[in-house]
Amino acid sequence: MTVGVxxxxxxxxxxxxxRHVITAASECQKPIIALxxxxxxxxxAAEVALCDGLDxxxxxxxxxxxxxxxxxxALWVASLALTHVLASANAFGKNLIPRIAALLNVSPIDGVxxxxxxxxxxxxxxxxxxxxxxxxxxxxxxxxxTPTAFKSCASLKQAVSIESHASVDLPLxxxxxxxxxxxxxxxxxxxxxCVMTIGRGVPPELIPRIKRLAKxxxxxxxxxxxxxxxxxxxxxxxxxxxxxxVAPDLYIAWGVSGAVQHLAGMKHxxxxxxxxxxxxxxxxxxxxxxxxxxxxxVLSAWEARFASLEEKCVSQELEYEL
Amino acid sequence: MIICVPIKRxxxxxxxxxxxxxxxxxxxxxxxxxxxxxDEIALERALQERDSGLVKxxxxxxxxxxxxxxxxxxxxxxxxxxxxxxxxxxTPSPFLTAQLLKLWLEKNPCDCIITGKQAxxxxxxxxxxxxxxxxxxxxxxxxxxxxxxxxxxxxxxxEIDGGLETIVCQMPAVIxxxxxxxxxxxxxxxxxxxxxxKPITVTDASELELSLTEKTRVFNYRTAPIRQGGKRVANLNxxxxxxxxxxxxx
Ligand SMILES: Cc1cc2nc3c(=O)[nH]c(=O)nc-3n(C[C@H](O)[C@H](O)[C@H](O)COP(=O)(O)OP(=O)(O)OC[C@H]3O[C@@H](n4cnc5c(N)ncnc54)[C@H](O)[C@@H]3O)c2cc1C
Numbered sequence: 001m002t003v004g005v006x007x008x009x010x011x012x013x014x015x016x017x018x019r020h021v022i023t024a025a026s027e028c029q030k031p032i033i034a035l036x037x038x039x040x041x042x043x044x045a046a047e048v049a050l051c052d053g054l055d056x057x058x059x060x061x062x063x064x065x066x067x068x069x070x071x072x073x074a075l076w077v078a079s080l081a082l083t084h085v086l087a088s089a090n091a092f093g094k095n096l097i098p099r100i101a102a103l104l105n106v107s108p109i110d111g112v113x114x115x116x117x118x119x120x121x122x123x124x125x126x127x128x129x130x131x132x133x134x135x136x137x138x139x140x141x142x143x144x145x146t147p148t149a150f151k152s153c154a155s156l157k158q159a160v161s162i163e164s165h166a167s168v169d170l171p172l173x174x175x176x177x178x179x180x181x182x183x184x185x186x187x188x189x190x191x192x193x194c195v196m197t198i199g200r201g202v203p204p205e206l207i208p209r210i211k212r213l214a215k216x217x218x219x220x221x222x223x224x225x226x227x228x229x230x231x232x233x234x235x236x237x238x239x240x241x242x243x244x245x246v247a248p249d250l251y252i253a254w255g256v257s258g259a260v261q262h263l264a265g266m267k268h269x270x271x272x273x274x275x276x277x278x279x280x281x282x283x284x285x286x287x288x289x290x291x292x293x294x295x296x297x298v299l300s301a302w303e304a305r306f307a308s309l310e311e312k313c314v315s316q317e318l319e320y321e322l
Numbered sequence: 323m324i325i326c327v328p329i330k331r332x333x334x335x336x337x338x339x340x341x342x343x344x345x346x347x348x349x350x351x352x353x354x355x356x357x358x359x360x361d362e363i364a365l366e367r368a369l370q371e372r373d374s375g376l377v378k379x380x381x382x383x384x385x386x387x388x389x390x391x392x393x394x395x396x397x398x399x400x401x402x403x404x405x406x407x408x409x410x411x412x413t414p415s416p417f418l419t420a421q422l423l424k425l426w427l428e429k430n431p432c433d434c435i436i437t438g439k440q441a442x443x444x445x446x447x448x449x450x451x452x453x454x455x456x457x458x459x460x461x462x463x464x465x466x467x468x469x470x471x472x473x474x475x476x477x478x479x480x481e482i483d484g485g486l487e488t489i490v491c492q493m494p495a496v497i498x499x500x501x502x503x504x505x506x507x508x509x510x511x512x513x514x515x516x517x518x519x520k521p522i523t524v525t526d527a528s529e530l531e532l533s534l535t536e537k538t539r540v541f542n543y544r545t546a547p548i549r550q551g552g553k554r555v556a557n558l559n560x561x562x563x564x565x566x567x568x569x570x571x572x
Binding site: 010015067069070071074090091092094095096097098099100101102103106107108109110111124125126127128129130131132133134135136137138172173174175176177178179180181182189190225228229234235236241242244249250260261267271272273284285286287288289290291292293298301302305 | 416477
């Protein structure tokens, strides 16, 4: 009985979401192996090996895997003697887990929110509106885990062993030709402590100013589908049923109506603030704190607050120098 | 080239789903259904390719009971060339659906499959990947741009967590559609009328010699807890205050 956790990384570091999956894996109470796939992985493997809860790290490090295609990754993972294969319920894990499941002839389970017993899970459907239990009869469990539903695992001082694996032979079925990555300066949207989300109620010329505000708070930038469809912010910012699922400590929604498809992606945030001038907007019934006002005036007030704080700091510094 | 578009009948996205009193299923009788929005986007993209002449035929296929004919007719009205239904009394899981489709495709071959990335009822996001795995084909999931190349390859831009990625897949390939792949056309009234008379081929699941036993059991449906919010604050200062009280540094 061995649990394999597929580790997501960007070629430099492991993604925080994989730390949440390791915590979920530890609830299976079986040995846990982290699976790291790519090229030139030494530093990533060393980082992964410190994760609390692991028993070993298996590494497939090969130039052919610099672009780790689903076809090749699935073939390798399906060849390992694992009883559970877990990955995060995001574009990374959702791309891989069902294909691995097909090769193993098992019915995969998506977006697990809690593990009640071996092979017994809770998941959401209908845009998060309905929860259900799922029991699987399969000998091997192929599961994607909603990262925000589990804590992040800690890093230890002592590393577990790292084992190299040989690549598998499969003719090249797909290859990557280009990649556009979001700026890595801002925090990962899925695991950020604070998210500021821009909705259609934000006039486009205000977007750069909210971005600046988000930066000061080290907040990740989110968007509704309407804003992404309009080409105002990139797709990776979309929060919702069909975008990213987030659960930050603080979620600030600027001009967001609160459609069910949007709420599905942020309903588990600890504190939600809605800035929306329409008293009947669903978001204003849903959010913990509601500022029923125009985004323009709120943003100006917020900036003014910062400006005066900064002035104070500057004048204090001046006094000190004097 | 033939493109096959698997489509699913789901409760319309404007309608909220209700749970049966025994908590073992969702109420479906008498509820407005439609084509899963992502499948509609997939179909639109396939039709565009046919309209531009590269693709000879676009066929749609759905698994389900006779009520499923209704979405197949909508697909025909949009312009699909052929509609097929694999008969099953209940809508199966993505796993069984993919197995049925794999067997069905052995008799109804195609060069490329485009389907929606997820169905908005079970939100599973599995069918395309499962099908690609069963068939041993290349896969390009969450596509926001697709361009077919001459040399039996397709270039696909994928929406991934950190941004966008463009890959080239050998054909045959399975592609799953994200929201921004295409904007579905509205069927014209004459096309809707015409679609009513078009044939729908029905294959019984039993003809495919597959046992329709699910390997997962889904039960204890319940409504997710509803958040009690709505506390008004008068201005930004008051907002800052309550956030500080809640332990937030704002
Ligand atoms: C299959 C499907 C999947 C979907 N997936 C997603 C998803 O993943 N994520 C998602 O977000 N959506 C998704 N949607 C779309 C969703 O249904 C909504 O259309 C969308 O979330 C609305 O975005 P919005 O709140 O920005 O815009 P709107 O609904 O237009 O709301 C704008 C809000 O801003 C307020 N406002 C306007 N001007 C001001 C002002 N000056 N000051 C203050 N407030 C103002 C208005 O009162 C209004 O409430 C999906 C839809 C479908 C059908």
